[in-house]
Amino acid sequence: MSRFNTRTARPAVKSPVTSTGETARTHQGGTGYLRDAKSELFLLAVSNFVGQDAFYEKGDDRDDRYERLVRKLAIEDPEWTAGLLKWLRGDGNMRTAALVGAAEFTAERLLQEAPGYSRQVIASVLQRPDEPGEMLGYWTSKYGRRLPKPVKRGIADAAQRLYSGKSLLKYDTASKGYRFGDVLNLVHAAPASDKPWQGELFQYALDRRHHPEDAVPPESNRTLTAHRELMTLPVDERRAVVTAPDGAERLAAAGMTWEALAGWLQGPMDAAAWEAIFPSMGVMALARNLRNFDEAGVSDAVAAQVAARFADAEQVARSRMFPFRWWAAYKHAPSLRWAHALEQALNHSLVNVPRLGGRTLILVDRSPSMFPGYGFSTPNKSDIPLAEQAAVFGAALAVRAEAPTLVEFGMRSQRVDVPRGGSVLRLIEKFGRIDGTDIPSAVNAHFDGHDRIVVVTDEQTRAGWFPSNAFGYGGMRETAIDDLVPKNVPVYMWNLAGYKAGAMPSGGRNRHCFGGLTDHAFRLVPLLERGSDACWPWEK
Known part of the structure; x- marks a missing residue:
């Protein structure tokens, strides 16, 4: 009998989020699997809305863990960490976590007198014109008004790239502690060599900050001069501008x-x-x-x-809107005249979700820790809790899959009907709320020879208790997800909350963990199933 050359044999592939072999307990008491520092930082970074409590973790503790990991890896592997932070602010679209990470990266390298990287990292995470001021606000509130050279130069690089007449009008407001003029004064940013008009713009930003009553926009900047003309119109003439044909x-x-x-x-x-x-x-x-x-x-x-x-x-x-933001727009719009367009937009934002062949079991966590309330917020303190974000991804995957089994779970679980050619938005509306969290029981109840399993969750599961043998003799024993699924069946765990202990091993042997609120990781599923290793999203 052939033992290795079988129809179920698959090439051994690796994914980047990797377990260490050490275990701990999840917040619900199940066996948890610890990951290496890079994996822990990545999963935390893509879900960390700085300063906000998670269901199981206080905001301060969460932020401290994030900063410790960034500072550790800033020295141990600065190239990897620099790549993470740049991607986090770019494709990852995580603004505050990227900014804080860049500051802490730089602070640790300055402390250890490690040259290089810091200026580039600071500049790479400043992608919106108000962010040079945000970086100054964070740095000075934590480390004082003295600005090291890498911080100054990184912010100056960003100011050259980002400051324009339009951005000044939008972001240089009196509500900001650091105005554009303050940034220019503190970091001594010079005009970019390919933007000679920035000299007049920078001077105007300084005048607006220090002598607003005398500040006159440069004639060379049409946006600023047109804005000044509108501002000088009497109030009773302004609505006529709005209603005019060229308004x-x-x-x-x-x-x-x-x-x-x-x-x-x-x-x-x-x-x-x-x-x-x-x-x-x-x-x-x-x-x-x-x-x-x-x-x-x-x-x-x-x-x-x-x-x-x-x-x-x-x-x-x-x-660069997160897919769940389109669901939020649909959810809050009073009129249905927007519905079809929002469905199209959601599908565009989920373009990387694959059309998986064969049979796919999709488990979507609807437990209390995925919802706000209970004295805590979710990691994303928004009107769209993690449970609904999970439903967006689960529904999108189910609608595209050849033969999906879509299940919502907590302590109990139940199937959600997936109509052929149905709407993702309508499918999301079918999900409910279920007390408790027990991923092993959901797997045990619904796995039936599927080709793969996808679990969208915060991973904080209770222990699964099942008979110790097939006949039910010998009592009950704790059984993990990994024990319930044949080794040749891939399990893809989608981590939405970034807690330290995961619900299963990951990184190889058909057990893989992804993280974040974008659909980037769905690109990796077909890649892994074709027998190719997956890498970090900023690596090629």
């Missing part, structure tokens, strides 16, 4: 944002105001204001133009 063009030319428009008009944002400003709004701003559009009575013609932008795959990609 939208004038507002766009002056760099007017929707946030600033209501203050400029000194009155309500009615339909005319929204219809004049919406061409200047980004896709994310549009998605967040659908309720305002409906309540103001924006016309169906304008609504169709907004919907067309949601249906545009390139615009959705540029927005």
